[in-house]
Amino acid sequence: MAIEDIAHRDVVTVDLEATLTDVAHVMRDERVGSVVVVDGKGTVAGLLTDRDLVVSGLAEGRHPDECIANDILSTNVFSVDPDDDVADVARRMREEGVRRVPVMRDRDLVGIVTLDDLLVHLGEEFDSLVSVIEGEFPHRD
Secondary structure, eight states, rough: OOOGSEEEEEEOOETTOHHHOOOHHHHHHHHHHEEEOOTOOOEEEEEEEHHHIIIIGGTTTTTTTTTTTTHOOOHHHHHHOOOOOHHHHHHHHHHTTOOOEEEEETTEOOOOOOOOHHHHHHHHHHHHHHHHHHHOOOOOO
């Protein structure tokens, strides 16, 4: 299965120059725990998580109205192609120790896949297997 089949297409983004206060408001309003940070041309510059806001922003004594996304974003971000296999993406996320990955077609952001998306997908696959097994064996009462 291709990763685009489980990725979210409505990616929440913020500009490199957004203050941490602005980023926090976007996360709250959009009910997300991370945002993709883009430059003025829409090019992905990195990711910023709610944890980044706390650990790299507030805990470091940065003022949330003066510190900007570019100051604390995670830049060790890799992206995947929409046609990449779900299992391959899951393996790479595990190897890299990340929970979120932008989905890019060429240089365009077309989605994002999260660890939660992978878990939901695996749960659905597991449920399908259970149905097959239950169909092959009589129920014991």
